[in-house]
Amino acid sequence: MCENCGCANSTGNVHLxxxxxxxxxxxxxxxxxxxxxxxxxxxADHLRQKFxxxxxxxxxxxSSPGSGKTSLIERTLTDLGLDFSIAVVVGDLETDNDxxxxxxxxxxxxxxxTGSVCHLEANMVETALAQMNLDGVQLLFIENVGNLxxxxxxxxxxxxxxxxxxxxxxxxxPLKYPTLFKTADVVVLSKMDIAEAVGFDRELAMENVKKIxxxxxxxxxxxxxxxxxxxxxxxxxxxxxxWYDYLQQRYQxxxxxxxxxxxxxxxxxxxFSTLK
Amino acid sequence: xHEVGIMEQxxxxxxxxxxxxxxxxxxxxxxRVGDLSGxxxxxxxxxxxxxxxxxxxxxxxxxxxxxxxxxxxxxxxxLFQPSTWIHECPHCHEMSHxxxxxxxxxxxxxxxx
Numbered sequence: 001m002c003e004n005c006g007c008a009n010s011t012g013n014v015h016l017x018x019x020x021x022x023x024x025x026x027x028x029x030x031x032x033x034x035x036x037x038x039x040x041x042x043x044a045d046h047l048r049q050k051f052x053x054x055x056x057x058x059x060x061x062x063s064s065p066g067s068g069k070t071s072l073i074e075r076t077l078t079d080l081g082l083d084f085s086i087a088v089v090v091g092d093l094e095t096d097n098d099x100x101x102x103x104x105x106x107x108x109x110x111x112x113x114t115g116s117v118c119h120l121e122a123n124m125v126e127t128a129l130a131q132m133n134l135d136g137v138q139l140l141f142i143e144n145v146g147n148l149x150x151x152x153x154x155x156x157x158x159x160x161x162x163x164x165x166x167x168x169x170x171x172x173x174p175l176k177y178p179t180l181f182k183t184a185d186v187v188v189l190s191k192m193d194i195a196e197a198v199g200f201d202r203e204l205a206m207e208n209v210k211k212i213x214x215x216x217x218x219x220x221x222x223x224x225x226x227x228x229x230x231x232x233x234x235x236x237x238x239x240x241x242x243w244y245d246y247l248q249q250r251y252q253x254x255x256x257x258x259x260x261x262x263x264x265x266x267x268x269x270x271x272f273s274t275l276k
Numbered sequence: 277x278h279e280v281g282i283m284e285q286x287x288x289x290x291x292x293x294x295x296x297x298x299x300x301x302x303x304x305x306x307x308r309v310g311d312l313s314g315x316x317x318x319x320x321x322x323x324x325x326x327x328x329x330x331x332x333x334x335x336x337x338x339x340x341x342x343x344x345x346x347x348x349x350x351x352x353x354x355l356f357q358p359s360t361w362i363h364e365c366p367h368c369h370e371m372s373h374x375x376x377x378x379x380x381x382x383x384x385x386x387x388x389x
Contacts (some may be wrong), residue, residue, distance in 0.1 A: 020355045027304075027387045029385055030294075030297055030387075030388055030389070031384070032383045032384060032385055033382065033384060033385075034289055034382060034383050036282055036285050036382060037282070037285060038289075118278055150278035152314045153315070168290070178361035182375075186285045210371070212361055212362065213373075214363075215373040235320060267373075
């Protein structure tokens with residue numbers, strides 16, 4: 001025990017801490033009441049404001065590894081590259097394979113290599129954007145690290161969160177990983193061209209998404225084909241067209257500048273905002 | 277395991293407050309963790325043991341106050357406590373997405389000297 005202050009931060013008579021400040025004889029209580037992720041959230045708010053002012057629609061794409069995030073962005077660049085100026089920030093633990101795949105498609109791409117960090121944080125996005133010219137950019141895709149758990153807690157300043165669930169993963173992923181699905185604005189059922197082959201029960205998957213994420217819009221598509229999917233009201237559209245419609249609508253909301261910043265905050269932000 | 281990163285943030289805030297108060301030792305850290313926060317209290321406690329080493333909070337006791345989920349049903353206009361991640365109103369069985377409590381991830385207070 002420390003002879004000066006009575007704290008347990010010492011062994012025998014050996015101090016493990018310095019008394020650079022005089023101890024009060026009695027330990028005292030200090031109220032803090034601060035959100036642990038406040039720093040990240042403030043920066044995310046700042047980024048969102050910046051994107052909003054520049055008329056950029058920013059989408060945070062989240063899913064398990066291998067659900068088709070890069071393929072969907074790749075296909076979107078191919079199909080919308082002439083209509084929109086698109087930028088992509090890609091997060092992975094190692095390699096710039098995804099960024100290499102996306103380069104040469106007319107978009108500016110920056111890879112974030114996180115090393116051992118299992119999610120992206122707002123400061124990583126800010127650093128990546130410093131290497132990018134955002135002038136004239138209309139759509140910004142942030143491809144998060146493939147992980148259905150950790151990225152959920154980190155606001156990146158996005159306008160919306162898109163969570164992918166691929167046909168090969170099984171219908172019960174929303175029930176197993178509810179935290180992330182709870183924060184989704186859109187859930188994309190991907191790889192639906194092979195759904196039948198892998199025995200994916202579409203109705204059950206839909207039901208599970210609706211149970212966990214009643215707030216989310218559900219889209220079904222395949223980045224590899226022009227599948228006609230979806231419910232009766234959009235029978236005339238292919239899955240990809242429904243995705244492009246969604247992007248167009250959201251982009252209009254932001255670019256019209258008539259929409260308030262509050263109105264474009266993603267679901268996750270609304271949930272977390274009560275705590276800031 | 278993002279709990280280590282979250283604990284590093286928590287300790288940074290705690291240390292900053294302690295220094296501001298002129299303290300050189302943190303005896304107790306009290307945190308609030310909501311059941312919907314995506315943070316596992318046990319993992320956070322483990323992360324504390326690892327992360328606090330060599331800091332002024334090394335010998336501190338780390339206490340977690342858990343906050344249960346609470347939702348609001350717009351149809352029934354009342355609060356309810358969901359028992360699972362499926363936030364179905366027990367009265368009208370509508371799904372709620374209006375989360376009023378359970379996302380907390382906060383540093384409540386410190387005991388310092």
